[in-house]
Amino acid sequence: MDFDELKEFFETHDKFLILTHKSPDGDTLGCGFALCSMLREMDKQANVVNSENFPVRYNFLYDGYYQQDFEPETIVAVDIADEQLLGSRLMQYAGKIDVCIDHHVSNKMFAKQTLLDAEASAACLILYEFMRAEDIPISDHEAACLYTGIATDTGCFKYENTTPKAHMAAADLMRFNFNFVKINRKMFDIKSKDRLRVEQMMTAEMEYYFDDRCSVICLTTEMMKESGAEPAEFDGLASIPLTVDGVVCGITIKQRHEKVFKLSVRTTEEMDASAFCRKFGGGGHIRAAGCEIEGTLDEVKAKVLSAVSEVLGVSADE
Amino acid sequence: MDFDELKEFFETHDKFLILTHKSPDGDTLGCGFALCSMLREMDKQANVVNSENFPVRYNFLYDGYYQQDFEPETIVAVDIADEQLLGSRLMQYAGKIDVCIDHHVSNKMFAKQTLLDAEASAACLILYEFMRAEDIPISDHEAACLYTGIATDTGCFKYENTTPKAHMAAADLMRFNFNFVKINRKMFDIKSKDRLRVEQMMTAEMEYYFDDRCSVICLTTEMMKESGAEPAEFDGLASIPLTVDGVVCGITIKQRHEKVFKLSVRTTEEMDASAFCRKFGGGGHIRAAGCEIEGTLDEVKAKVLSAVSEVLGVSADE
Numbered sequence: 001m002d003f004d005e006l007k008e009f010f011e012t013h014d015k016f017l018i019l020t021h022k023s024p025d026g027d028t029l030g031c032g033f034a035l036c037s038m039l040r041e042m043d044k045q046a047n048v049v050n051s052e053n054f055p056v057r058y059n060f061l062y063d064g065y066y067q068q069d070f071e072p073e074t075i076v077a078v079d080i081a082d083e084q085l086l087g088s089r090l091m092q093y094a095g096k097i098d099v100c101i102d103h104h105v106s107n108k109m110f111a112k113q114t115l116l117d118a119e120a121s122a123a124c125l126i127l128y129e130f131m132r133a134e135d136i137p138i139s140d141h142e143a144a145c146l147y148t149g150i151a152t153d154t155g156c157f158k159y160e161n162t163t164p165k166a167h168m169a170a171a172d173l174m175r176f177n178f179n180f181v182k183i184n185r186k187m188f189d190i191k192s193k194d195r196l197r198v199e200q201m202m203t204a205e206m207e208y209y210f211d212d213r214c215s216v217i218c219l220t221t222e223m224m225k226e227s228g229a230e231p232a233e234f235d236g237l238a239s240i241p242l243t244v245d246g247v248v249c250g251i252t253i254k255q256r257h258e259k260v261f262k263l264s265v266r267t268t269e270e271m272d273a274s275a276f277c278r279k280f281g282g283g284g285h286i287r288a289a290g291c292e293i294e295g296t297l298d299e300v301k302a303k304v305l306s307a308v309s310e311v312l313g314v315s316a317d318e
Numbered sequence: 319m320d321f322d323e324l325k326e327f328f329e330t331h332d333k334f335l336i337l338t339h340k341s342p343d344g345d346t347l348g349c350g351f352a353l354c355s356m357l358r359e360m361d362k363q364a365n366v367v368n369s370e371n372f373p374v375r376y377n378f379l380y381d382g383y384y385q386q387d388f389e390p391e392t393i394v395a396v397d398i399a400d401e402q403l404l405g406s407r408l409m410q411y412a413g414k415i416d417v418c419i420d421h422h423v424s425n426k427m428f429a430k431q432t433l434l435d436a437e438a439s440a441a442c443l444i445l446y447e448f449m450r451a452e453d454i455p456i457s458d459h460e461a462a463c464l465y466t467g468i469a470t471d472t473g474c475f476k477y478e479n480t481t482p483k484a485h486m487a488a489a490d491l492m493r494f495n496f497n498f499v500k501i502n503r504k505m506f507d508i509k510s511k512d513r514l515r516v517e518q519m520m521t522a523e524m525e526y527y528f529d530d531r532c533s534v535i536c537l538t539t540e541m542m543k544e545s546g547a548e549p550a551e552f553d554g555l556a557s558i559p560l561t562v563d564g565v566v567c568g569i570t571i572k573q574r575h576e577k578v579f580k581l582s583v584r585t586t587e588e589m590d591a592s593a594f595c596r597k598f599g600g601g602g603h604i605r606a607a608g609c610e611i612e613g614t615l616d617e618v619k620a621k622v623l624s625a626v627s628e629v630l631g632v633s634a635d636e
Contacts, residue, residue: 157475157488158502167489170475171482184476192563193530196521203518212511245510268503 001099001113007134009099009113010039016046017072019097021080022087024050026058026152026187028079031101031123033061034145035078038127038136045070051087060183061145074098079123079149081107101126121166124149128169143176144183151180152187194229201227202237206244209305210314215241216304218297219254238264238288249276249308253300256292261300264290271311279307319417319431325452327417327431328357334364335390337415339398340405342368344376344470344505346397349419349441351379352463353396356445356454363388369405378501379463392416397441397467399425419444439484442467446487461494462501469498470505512547519545520555524562527623528632533559534622536615537572556582556606567594567626571618574610579618582608589629597625 001009016039020028032048039046045068054062075097080086081104083094100111103126105118120126124146131138138146150169154162157170174180191199201223207216217240224234234254241250249271252264263280266288267273273289280303282291293300309315319327334357338346350366357364363386372380393415398404399422401412418429421444423436438444442464449456456464468487472480475488492498509517519541525534535558542552552572559568567589570582581598584606585591591607598621600609611618627633 157485158499158506160499162492162498164489164492167475167485167492171485171489174480174482174485180480181476181478188476189557189561190563191561193526196524196562200518200521203514204522206514208511239507243507243509244514245508 001115003115003130003133005113006099006101006115006130007136010042010044013074013098014044015070015073016044017075017093018046018048019075019077019080019086019090019093020048020050021085022051022090024052024055024058025079026061027122027124027149029054029058029061030145030147030149030152031078031127033065034124034127034142034149035076035101036065037139037142037145038131040068041137041139047072049090051089057186058148060186061148064141076101077111078127079103083108083110119163121161121163122149122153124153125166125169128173129165132172138173138176140177143173144178144180147173147178147180148183148187151184156184156188192233194227195233198227198229198233199237199240202240206241208244208247210309210312212244212246213312214249214251214305214308215244215247216251216253216301217241218301219252220297221255224255238266242266242268249273249312251304251308253297253304255297259294259296261293261295261297262290263293263300263304264288276307276311319433321433321448321451323431324417324419324433324448325454328360328362331392331416332362333388333391334362335393335411336364336366337393337395337398337404337408337411338366338368339403340369340408342370342373342376343397344379345440345442345467347372347376347379348463348465348467348470349396349445351383352442352445352460352467353394353419354383355457355460355463356449358386359455359457365390367408369407375504376466378504379466382459394419395429396445397421401426401428437481439479439481440467440471442471443484443487446491447483450490456491456494458495461491462496462498465491465496465498466501466505469502474502474506510551512545513551516545516547516551517555517558520558524559526562526565528627528630530562530564531630532567532569532623532626533562533565534569534571534619535559536619537570538615539573542573556584560584560586567591567630569622569626571615571622573615577612577614579611579613579615580608581611581618581622582606594625594629 018032018036020032036046036048047068075093077097077100097111100114102116103120103123107116117126128146150166154166202217238252248268250266254262256262265273265276272286274284274286277283277289277291280291280293284290336350336354338350354364354366365385393411395415395418415429418432420434421438421441425434435444446464468484472484520535556570566586568584572580574580583591583595590604592602592604595601595607595609598609598611602608
């Protein structure tokens with residue numbers, strides 16, 4: 001569907017329920033709350049929902065938001081590529097989604113109608129372009145929501161998916177009255193005391209192999225328990241091993257069960273992470289992929305390092 | 319001077335020596351090498367110089383650059399607010415600078431003519447706007463240089479000095495053929511093994527005061543020596559204490575001499591770092607300031623914490 005069709009869809013429907021994906025991020029929430037605000041401004045009833053509670057980390061996106069009391073008639077999904085991402089609480093809407101607004105090339109086209117732009121850096125960028133193209137006024141709060149989605153999904157304009165359009169949208173949106181510095185600080189710089197401790201612990205334990213071209217961090221259930229930090233503080237550590245100068249392959253080995261370990265592999269352009277993980281029955285993107293391997297930690301590490309040595313063309317004993 | 323005057327100046331002069339500031343960053347070097355390339359493209363002779371050797375970290379900016387052999391006739395300074403920033407090797411040019419291109423509001427107007435735009439996020443943004451306004455072609459390498467200066471001076475579009483114009487320039491520049499992802503990774507994500515170890519050491523030693531609203535890291539000469547890391551690896555640690563959630567005042571205490579410590583203070587909008595440091599005879603910006611305090615580490619810490627407790631309105635014993 002195109003922008004005009006979406007506009008007409010919004011105008012001819014009401015009682016919107018906006019679904020955001022599980023483990024919500026700045027893009028799904030930013031897009032959800034901006035859309036909800038836009039629809040309410042059009043005198044429609046609209047609510048945003050998530051399978052979990054909205055994370056406190058994103059509280060500035062739902063500041064002033066309140067749940068309206070109505071029976072949903074129109075179901076919209078934002079930033080959701082696959083119904084599996086709805087999460088248990090929203091799974092009841094699978095098969096019933098009227099419109100999906102998304103930017104993932106992998107979108108399963110599960111909705112009755114889909115506005116898909118796989119070139120867009122973020123779902124928020126699609127909604128922004130829709131609002132501008134259709135001359136729908138943008139409020140300060142909506143601008144903050146849209147900016148947040150674009151900034152978070154591009155790693156603050158740092159990643160490969162950053163496009164000239166993303167920068168143009170940011171240039172336009174930052175003219176609105178919201179504090180983008182505070183948002184960026186909160187999204188990119190601030191960590192909890194526990195998180196900082198966890199990262200410090202991981203860095204201290206990091207191992208280097210093959211002339212420092214491969215770095216590995218291992219995280220056992222015992223280490224997590226001993227740290228006293230919440231399990232969520234151990235998410236998203238996978239990028240750490242690759243931050244070291246010269247490392248082309250950064251591996252995070254995290255214990256799932258007694259003899260099951262989850263591997264997260266991050267690589268520079270010298271190595272294909274997805275191909276590497278397929279060897280162990282996993283997969284993913286070319287620079288970020290994952291798999292599960294069974295065995296003791298030592299066995300898993302030996303298997304992984306042997307496979308890395310093959311890819312790097314070096315002896316496994318280095 | 320304005321863009322047209324600068325264009326005429328370049329056209330009517332030759333044998334340019336482009337001065338960049340000491341402790342060079344991405345903006346002074348990006349602007350210097352882009353300008354040099356532009357002038358050579360205009361069939362002028364031009365060289366870029368710095369008081370030190372060009373840091374390897376920025377080698378992609380001077381990739382393919384070679385020193386031309388000529389006696390300088392025209393001296394241009396880029397991103398230099400004060401002749402003190404020339405550094406010892408370039409101090410010979412003080413009083414002899416023909417043109418300065420700069421974006422610091424504090425520019426001392428030491429040059430015969432100055433193109434100053436204190437609203438610009440970076441000197442590179444001024445040069446970019448000059449080239450676009452005067453229809454001077456931009457090469458891929460010049461685009462990479464200009465992008466780097468804008469990205470580094472704005473913390474990758476994260477800081478307060480980021481403007482719509484900075485985003486517009488980025489949108490335009492990234493259409494050229496250079497790898498902005500690789501540049502951003504190198505500028506913002508990659509650390510040396512030693513640096514990572516130093517940061518890990520500092521985080522491990524971080525102390526919290528006043529209900530975790532103030533965090534302090536102390537760095538003694540002995541700690542630096544024991545670590546085995548190069549002194550440069552201990553620069554720029556001052557932002558670490560403020561990355562912790564809830565902290566409004568982050569302080570780094572670094573030993574200079576036996577009984578002299580350098581304080582770096584970073585604050586959120588709840589506290590004026592500059593006013594704080596003035597109490598100790600220092601100064602700086604409202605969110606980033608510094609001073610020197612004499613005494614043993616314990617004495618210095620006691621003085622500092624007592625002053626912080628006053629500002630935060632809490633008892634010093636907390």
